Amino acid sequence: MVDLFKNVSPQSSNRLLNKLKENLIIQREVYSPFNPAEAVCQIEIKPNISFIREQINTKARFIALLLVLQTLIMAGAVVIIVMYLITRPIKTISDRLHHLSADAKTTLPLPPGNEADEIGQLVRDVNTLFSKLSHLLEDERDLRVQHQIGEKKFRAIFENSETGIFLLNPNGEVLSSNPAYRRLFAISDEVSSESIKFSLIQNLNDYALRLQGMLENATHDEQVSSEDFLLEVGNPPQKNGSIWC
Incomplete structure:
Protein backbone atom coordinates (compact mmCIF):
# COMPACT_ATOMS: atom_id res chain seq x y z
CA MET A 1 0.00 0.00 0.00
CA VAL A 2 1.28 3.48 -0.91
CA ASP A 3 0.66 6.49 1.35
CA LEU A 4 0.18 9.93 -0.31
CA PHE A 5 0.97 13.17 1.52
CA LYS A 6 0.48 16.83 0.74
CA ASN A 7 3.20 19.47 0.65
CA VAL A 8 6.06 17.04 -0.03
CA SER A 9 9.35 18.16 -1.51
CA PRO A 10 10.26 17.46 -5.19
CA GLN A 11 12.75 14.76 -4.15
CA SER A 12 10.18 13.08 -1.95
CA SER A 13 7.68 13.35 -4.79
CA ASN A 14 10.07 11.59 -7.20
CA ARG A 15 10.73 8.81 -4.72
CA LEU A 16 7.01 8.47 -4.16
CA LEU A 17 6.41 8.24 -7.91
CA ASN A 18 9.10 5.58 -8.33
CA LYS A 19 7.62 3.62 -5.44
CA LEU A 20 4.18 4.00 -6.98
CA LYS A 21 5.48 2.62 -10.30
CA GLU A 22 6.99 -0.40 -8.54
CA ASN A 23 3.81 -1.21 -6.60
CA LEU A 24 1.37 -0.65 -9.46
CA ILE A 25 1.60 -4.25 -10.62
CA ILE A 26 -1.56 -6.28 -10.89
CA GLN A 27 -1.06 -10.02 -10.30
CA ARG A 28 -3.71 -12.63 -10.92
CA GLU A 29 -3.50 -16.43 -10.63
CA VAL A 30 -4.81 -18.54 -13.52
CA TYR A 31 -6.39 -21.83 -12.41
CA SER A 32 -6.94 -25.03 -14.39
CA PRO A 33 -10.40 -25.42 -15.86
CA PHE A 34 -10.33 -29.04 -14.79
CA ASN A 35 -9.12 -28.48 -11.25
CA PRO A 36 -10.12 -25.17 -9.78
CA ALA A 37 -7.62 -25.56 -6.95
CA GLU A 38 -4.63 -26.02 -9.24
CA ALA A 39 -2.82 -22.78 -10.27
CA VAL A 40 -1.58 -23.11 -13.82
CA CYS A 41 0.16 -19.75 -14.18
CA GLN A 42 0.27 -16.19 -12.93
CA ILE A 43 -0.56 -13.05 -14.91
CA GLU A 44 1.16 -9.78 -14.09
CA ILE A 45 -0.09 -6.48 -15.47
CA LYS A 46 2.14 -3.44 -15.12
CA PRO A 47 0.56 -0.10 -16.14
CA ASN A 48 2.46 2.22 -18.48
CA ILE A 49 2.49 5.47 -16.48
CA SER A 50 3.95 7.56 -19.31
CA PHE A 51 1.29 6.39 -21.74
CA ILE A 52 -1.45 6.97 -19.21
CA ARG A 53 -0.12 10.44 -18.48
CA GLU A 54 0.09 11.22 -22.19
CA GLN A 55 -3.48 10.07 -22.69
CA ILE A 56 -4.65 12.16 -19.74
CA ASN A 57 -2.92 15.25 -21.12
CA THR A 58 -4.38 14.64 -24.56
CA LYS A 59 -7.88 14.23 -23.22
CA ALA A 60 -7.48 17.26 -20.96
CA ARG A 61 -6.37 19.42 -23.88
CA PHE A 62 -9.26 18.13 -25.96
CA ILE A 63 -11.77 18.90 -23.19
CA ALA A 64 -10.24 22.36 -22.69
CA LEU A 65 -10.52 23.00 -26.42
CA LEU A 66 -14.16 21.90 -26.35
CA LEU A 67 -14.84 24.23 -23.41
CA VAL A 68 -13.20 27.16 -25.20
CA LEU A 69 -15.13 26.39 -28.38
CA GLN A 70 -18.37 26.10 -26.40
CA THR A 71 -17.65 29.43 -24.69
CA LEU A 72 -17.00 31.12 -28.04
CA ILE A 73 -20.19 29.68 -29.51
CA MET A 74 -22.23 30.85 -26.52
CA ALA A 75 -20.63 34.30 -26.62
CA GLY A 76 -21.33 34.56 -30.36
CA ALA A 77 -24.92 33.47 -29.82
CA VAL A 78 -25.37 36.08 -27.09
CA VAL A 79 -23.90 38.78 -29.34
CA ILE A 80 -26.20 37.79 -32.22
CA ILE A 81 -29.25 37.74 -29.94
CA VAL A 82 -28.38 41.15 -28.47
CA MET A 83 -27.76 42.64 -31.92
CA TYR A 84 -30.97 41.19 -33.37
CA LEU A 85 -33.31 41.80 -30.44
CA ILE A 86 -31.89 45.05 -28.96
CA THR A 87 -29.28 46.82 -31.09
CA ARG A 88 -31.04 46.42 -34.44
CA PRO A 89 -34.45 47.76 -33.26
CA ILE A 90 -32.81 50.70 -31.49
CA LYS A 91 -30.75 51.50 -34.61
CA THR A 92 -33.94 51.35 -36.70
CA ILE A 93 -35.69 53.73 -34.30
CA SER A 94 -32.73 56.11 -34.38
CA ASP A 95 -32.65 56.16 -38.21
CA ARG A 96 -36.38 56.90 -38.37
CA LEU A 97 -36.04 59.69 -35.82
CA HIS A 98 -33.36 61.36 -37.97
CA HIS A 99 -35.75 61.48 -40.94
CA LEU A 100 -38.70 62.98 -39.04
CA SER A 101 -39.23 66.73 -39.17
CA ALA A 102 -40.33 68.76 -36.17
CA ASP A 103 -43.79 69.45 -37.60
CA ALA A 104 -44.43 65.96 -38.92
CA LYS A 105 -47.77 64.36 -38.13
CA THR A 106 -46.45 60.84 -38.47
CA THR A 107 -45.32 58.64 -35.60
CA LEU A 108 -42.69 55.98 -35.19
CA PRO A 109 -44.01 52.51 -36.00
CA LEU A 110 -43.45 49.77 -33.44
CA PRO A 111 -40.68 47.34 -34.46
CA PRO A 112 -42.15 43.90 -35.26
CA GLY A 113 -41.93 41.59 -32.28
CA ASN A 114 -41.28 44.40 -29.77
CA GLU A 115 -44.87 45.46 -29.14
CA ALA A 116 -44.95 44.20 -25.55
CA ASP A 117 -41.36 44.75 -24.37
CA GLU A 118 -39.28 47.73 -23.25
CA ILE A 119 -38.40 48.77 -26.81
CA GLY A 120 -42.09 48.99 -27.69
CA GLN A 121 -42.68 51.08 -24.56
CA LEU A 122 -39.78 53.32 -25.57
CA VAL A 123 -41.31 53.89 -29.03
CA ARG A 124 -44.68 54.74 -27.48
CA ASP A 125 -43.05 57.20 -25.08
CA VAL A 126 -41.14 58.81 -27.95
CA ASN A 127 -44.37 59.16 -29.95
CA THR A 128 -46.07 60.77 -26.93
CA LEU A 129 -43.23 63.24 -26.46
CA PHE A 130 -43.13 63.98 -30.17
CA SER A 131 -46.88 64.65 -30.22
CA LYS A 132 -46.56 67.03 -27.27
CA LEU A 133 -43.65 68.77 -28.96
CA SER A 134 -45.65 69.21 -32.16
CA HIS A 135 -48.53 70.76 -30.23
CA LEU A 136 -46.16 73.07 -28.36
CA LEU A 137 -44.56 74.18 -31.63
CA GLU A 138 -47.97 74.85 -33.15
CA ASP A 139 -49.04 76.88 -30.10
CA GLU A 140 -45.76 78.80 -30.17
CA ARG A 141 -46.22 79.49 -33.88
CA ASP A 142 -49.76 80.76 -33.30
CA LEU A 143 -48.57 82.98 -30.43
CA ARG A 144 -45.79 84.38 -32.60
CA VAL A 145 -48.27 85.17 -35.38
CA GLN A 146 -50.62 86.84 -32.89
CA HIS A 147 -47.72 88.77 -31.44
CA GLN A 148 -46.71 90.00 -34.88
CA ILE A 149 -50.29 91.03 -35.61
CA GLY A 150 -50.47 92.84 -32.27
CA GLU A 151 -47.19 94.62 -32.99
CA LYS A 152 -48.48 95.77 -36.37
CA LYS A 153 -51.71 97.03 -34.80
CA PHE A 154 -49.80 98.83 -32.06
CA ARG A 155 -47.41 100.32 -34.59
CA ALA A 156 -50.35 101.56 -36.69
CA ILE A 157 -51.97 103.14 -33.62
CA PHE A 158 -48.63 104.53 -32.49
CA GLU A 159 -47.85 106.16 -35.83
CA ASN A 160 -51.35 107.40 -36.72
Whole structure:
Protein backbone atom coordinates (compact mmCIF):
# COMPACT_ATOMS: atom_id res chain seq x y z
CA MET A 1 0.00 0.00 0.00
CA VAL A 2 1.28 3.48 -0.91
CA ASP A 3 0.66 6.49 1.35
CA LEU A 4 0.18 9.93 -0.31
CA PHE A 5 0.97 13.17 1.52
CA LYS A 6 0.48 16.83 0.74
CA ASN A 7 3.20 19.47 0.65
CA VAL A 8 6.06 17.04 -0.03
CA SER A 9 9.35 18.16 -1.51
CA PRO A 10 10.26 17.46 -5.19
CA GLN A 11 12.75 14.76 -4.15
CA SER A 12 10.18 13.08 -1.95
CA SER A 13 7.68 13.35 -4.79
CA ASN A 14 10.07 11.59 -7.20
CA ARG A 15 10.73 8.81 -4.72
CA LEU A 16 7.01 8.47 -4.16
CA LEU A 17 6.41 8.24 -7.91
CA ASN A 18 9.10 5.58 -8.33
CA LYS A 19 7.62 3.62 -5.44
CA LEU A 20 4.18 4.00 -6.98
CA LYS A 21 5.48 2.62 -10.30
CA GLU A 22 6.99 -0.40 -8.54
CA ASN A 23 3.81 -1.21 -6.60
CA LEU A 24 1.37 -0.65 -9.46
CA ILE A 25 1.60 -4.25 -10.62
CA ILE A 26 -1.56 -6.28 -10.89
CA GLN A 27 -1.06 -10.02 -10.30
CA ARG A 28 -3.71 -12.63 -10.92
CA GLU A 29 -3.50 -16.43 -10.63
CA VAL A 30 -4.81 -18.54 -13.52
CA TYR A 31 -6.39 -21.83 -12.41
CA SER A 32 -6.94 -25.03 -14.39
CA PRO A 33 -10.40 -25.42 -15.86
CA PHE A 34 -10.33 -29.04 -14.79
CA ASN A 35 -9.12 -28.48 -11.25
CA PRO A 36 -10.12 -25.17 -9.78
CA ALA A 37 -7.62 -25.56 -6.95
CA GLU A 38 -4.63 -26.02 -9.24
CA ALA A 39 -2.82 -22.78 -10.27
CA VAL A 40 -1.58 -23.11 -13.82
CA CYS A 41 0.16 -19.75 -14.18
CA GLN A 42 0.27 -16.19 -12.93
CA ILE A 43 -0.56 -13.05 -14.91
CA GLU A 44 1.16 -9.78 -14.09
CA ILE A 45 -0.09 -6.48 -15.47
CA LYS A 46 2.14 -3.44 -15.12
CA PRO A 47 0.56 -0.10 -16.14
CA ASN A 48 2.46 2.22 -18.48
CA ILE A 49 2.49 5.47 -16.48
CA SER A 50 3.95 7.56 -19.31
CA PHE A 51 1.29 6.39 -21.74
CA ILE A 52 -1.45 6.97 -19.21
CA ARG A 53 -0.12 10.44 -18.48
CA GLU A 54 0.09 11.22 -22.19
CA GLN A 55 -3.48 10.07 -22.69
CA ILE A 56 -4.65 12.16 -19.74
CA ASN A 57 -2.92 15.25 -21.12
CA THR A 58 -4.38 14.64 -24.56
CA LYS A 59 -7.88 14.23 -23.22
CA ALA A 60 -7.48 17.26 -20.96
CA ARG A 61 -6.37 19.42 -23.88
CA PHE A 62 -9.26 18.13 -25.96
CA ILE A 63 -11.77 18.90 -23.19
CA ALA A 64 -10.24 22.36 -22.69
CA LEU A 65 -10.52 23.00 -26.42
CA LEU A 66 -14.16 21.90 -26.35
CA LEU A 67 -14.84 24.23 -23.41
CA VAL A 68 -13.20 27.16 -25.20
CA LEU A 69 -15.13 26.39 -28.38
CA GLN A 70 -18.37 26.10 -26.40
CA THR A 71 -17.65 29.43 -24.69
CA LEU A 72 -17.00 31.12 -28.04
CA ILE A 73 -20.19 29.68 -29.51
CA MET A 74 -22.23 30.85 -26.52
CA ALA A 75 -20.63 34.30 -26.62
CA GLY A 76 -21.33 34.56 -30.36
CA ALA A 77 -24.92 33.47 -29.82
CA VAL A 78 -25.37 36.08 -27.09
CA VAL A 79 -23.90 38.78 -29.34
CA ILE A 80 -26.20 37.79 -32.22
CA ILE A 81 -29.25 37.74 -29.94
CA VAL A 82 -28.38 41.15 -28.47
CA MET A 83 -27.76 42.64 -31.92
CA TYR A 84 -30.97 41.19 -33.37
CA LEU A 85 -33.31 41.80 -30.44
CA ILE A 86 -31.89 45.05 -28.96
CA THR A 87 -29.28 46.82 -31.09
CA ARG A 88 -31.04 46.42 -34.44
CA PRO A 89 -34.45 47.76 -33.26
CA ILE A 90 -32.81 50.70 -31.49
CA LYS A 91 -30.75 51.50 -34.61
CA THR A 92 -33.94 51.35 -36.70
CA ILE A 93 -35.69 53.73 -34.30
CA SER A 94 -32.73 56.11 -34.38
CA ASP A 95 -32.65 56.16 -38.21
CA ARG A 96 -36.38 56.90 -38.37
CA LEU A 97 -36.04 59.69 -35.82
CA HIS A 98 -33.36 61.36 -37.97
CA HIS A 99 -35.75 61.48 -40.94
CA LEU A 100 -38.70 62.98 -39.04
CA SER A 101 -39.23 66.73 -39.17
CA ALA A 102 -40.33 68.76 -36.17
CA ASP A 103 -43.79 69.45 -37.60
CA ALA A 104 -44.43 65.96 -38.92
CA LYS A 105 -47.77 64.36 -38.13
CA THR A 106 -46.45 60.84 -38.47
CA THR A 107 -45.32 58.64 -35.60
CA LEU A 108 -42.69 55.98 -35.19
CA PRO A 109 -44.01 52.51 -36.00
CA LEU A 110 -43.45 49.77 -33.44
CA PRO A 111 -40.68 47.34 -34.46
CA PRO A 112 -42.15 43.90 -35.26
CA GLY A 113 -41.93 41.59 -32.28
CA ASN A 114 -41.28 44.40 -29.77
CA GLU A 115 -44.87 45.46 -29.14
CA ALA A 116 -44.95 44.20 -25.55
CA ASP A 117 -41.36 44.75 -24.37
CA GLU A 118 -39.28 47.73 -23.25
CA ILE A 119 -38.40 48.77 -26.81
CA GLY A 120 -42.09 48.99 -27.69
CA GLN A 121 -42.68 51.08 -24.56
CA LEU A 122 -39.78 53.32 -25.57
CA VAL A 123 -41.31 53.89 -29.03
CA ARG A 124 -44.68 54.74 -27.48
CA ASP A 125 -43.05 57.20 -25.08
CA VAL A 126 -41.14 58.81 -27.95
CA ASN A 127 -44.37 59.16 -29.95
CA THR A 128 -46.07 60.77 -26.93
CA LEU A 129 -43.23 63.24 -26.46
CA PHE A 130 -43.13 63.98 -30.17
CA SER A 131 -46.88 64.65 -30.22
CA LYS A 132 -46.56 67.03 -27.27
CA LEU A 133 -43.65 68.77 -28.96
CA SER A 134 -45.65 69.21 -32.16
CA HIS A 135 -48.53 70.76 -30.23
CA LEU A 136 -46.16 73.07 -28.36
CA LEU A 137 -44.56 74.18 -31.63
CA GLU A 138 -47.97 74.85 -33.15
CA ASP A 139 -49.04 76.88 -30.10
CA GLU A 140 -45.76 78.80 -30.17
CA ARG A 141 -46.22 79.49 -33.88
CA ASP A 142 -49.76 80.76 -33.30
CA LEU A 143 -48.57 82.98 -30.43
CA ARG A 144 -45.79 84.38 -32.60
CA VAL A 145 -48.27 85.17 -35.38
CA GLN A 146 -50.62 86.84 -32.89
CA HIS A 147 -47.72 88.77 -31.44
CA GLN A 148 -46.71 90.00 -34.88
CA ILE A 149 -50.29 91.03 -35.61
CA GLY A 150 -50.47 92.84 -32.27
CA GLU A 151 -47.19 94.62 -32.99
CA LYS A 152 -48.48 95.77 -36.37
CA LYS A 153 -51.71 97.03 -34.80
CA PHE A 154 -49.80 98.83 -32.06
CA ARG A 155 -47.41 100.32 -34.59
CA ALA A 156 -50.35 101.56 -36.69
CA ILE A 157 -51.97 103.14 -33.62
CA PHE A 158 -48.63 104.53 -32.49
CA GLU A 159 -47.85 106.16 -35.83
CA ASN A 160 -51.35 107.40 -36.72
CA SER A 161 -52.66 108.54 -33.34
CA GLU A 162 -53.38 112.26 -32.90
CA THR A 163 -52.25 111.95 -29.27
CA GLY A 164 -48.60 112.31 -28.47
CA ILE A 165 -47.28 108.91 -27.44
CA PHE A 166 -43.75 108.39 -26.20
CA LEU A 167 -41.65 105.93 -24.21
CA LEU A 168 -39.58 107.16 -21.26
CA ASN A 169 -36.76 105.58 -19.31
CA PRO A 170 -36.59 105.96 -15.49
CA ASN A 171 -34.51 109.15 -15.96
CA GLY A 172 -37.32 110.85 -17.90
CA GLU A 173 -35.55 110.67 -21.26
CA VAL A 174 -37.60 109.95 -24.37
CA LEU A 175 -36.64 106.62 -25.91
CA SER A 176 -39.19 106.67 -28.74
CA SER A 177 -42.08 108.86 -29.85
CA ASN A 178 -44.77 109.10 -32.53
CA PRO A 179 -45.35 111.90 -35.08
CA ALA A 180 -48.07 113.48 -32.90
CA TYR A 181 -45.51 113.95 -30.13
CA ARG A 182 -43.22 115.79 -32.56
CA ARG A 183 -46.09 118.00 -33.66
CA LEU A 184 -47.04 118.67 -30.04
CA PHE A 185 -43.56 119.97 -29.24
CA ALA A 186 -43.05 121.52 -32.71
CA ILE A 187 -40.13 119.20 -33.43
CA SER A 188 -39.10 118.95 -37.04
CA ASP A 189 -38.67 115.53 -38.63
CA GLU A 190 -35.09 116.48 -39.42
CA VAL A 191 -34.19 116.92 -35.73
CA SER A 192 -31.78 114.34 -34.38
CA SER A 193 -32.91 111.65 -31.98
CA GLU A 194 -30.78 113.16 -29.20
CA SER A 195 -32.80 116.39 -29.37
CA ILE A 196 -36.04 114.40 -29.17
CA LYS A 197 -34.55 112.47 -26.27
CA PHE A 198 -34.19 115.59 -24.12
CA SER A 199 -37.13 117.57 -25.50
CA LEU A 200 -39.54 116.57 -22.72
CA ILE A 201 -37.04 117.46 -20.02
CA GLN A 202 -36.37 120.84 -21.64
CA ASN A 203 -40.04 121.68 -22.02
CA LEU A 204 -40.94 120.47 -18.54
CA ASN A 205 -37.89 121.79 -16.77
CA ASP A 206 -40.05 123.62 -14.22
CA TYR A 207 -41.93 120.42 -13.46
CA ALA A 208 -38.92 118.10 -13.30
CA LEU A 209 -39.67 117.01 -9.72
CA ARG A 210 -43.31 116.24 -10.51
CA LEU A 211 -42.29 114.28 -13.59
CA GLN A 212 -39.69 112.30 -11.62
CA GLY A 213 -42.30 111.55 -8.96
CA MET A 214 -44.70 110.28 -11.62
CA LEU A 215 -42.04 107.97 -13.02
CA GLU A 216 -41.11 106.61 -9.61
CA ASN A 217 -44.75 106.00 -8.64
CA ALA A 218 -45.53 104.31 -11.93
CA THR A 219 -42.42 102.12 -11.67
CA HIS A 220 -42.89 101.24 -8.00
CA ASP A 221 -46.66 100.72 -7.96
CA GLU A 222 -46.87 99.34 -11.53
CA GLN A 223 -49.93 101.52 -12.09
CA VAL A 224 -50.82 104.34 -14.45
CA SER A 225 -49.91 107.81 -13.16
CA SER A 226 -51.07 111.07 -14.75
CA GLU A 227 -50.44 114.81 -14.29
CA ASP A 228 -51.52 118.03 -16.05
CA PHE A 229 -48.82 120.43 -17.22
CA LEU A 230 -48.84 123.86 -18.85
CA LEU A 231 -46.69 123.62 -21.99
CA GLU A 232 -45.32 126.58 -23.93
CA VAL A 233 -44.73 125.01 -27.31
CA GLY A 234 -45.93 125.45 -30.85
CA ASN A 235 -48.38 128.12 -31.97
CA PRO A 236 -50.20 129.43 -29.94
CA PRO A 237 -47.37 129.44 -27.38
CA GLN A 238 -49.38 128.13 -24.40
CA LYS A 239 -51.27 124.86 -24.23
CA ASN A 240 -52.61 122.66 -21.49
CA GLY A 241 -51.37 119.09 -21.80
CA SER A 242 -51.64 115.85 -19.86
CA ILE A 243 -48.90 113.33 -19.47
CA TRP A 244 -49.56 109.70 -18.55
CA CYS A 245 -46.94 107.31 -17.21
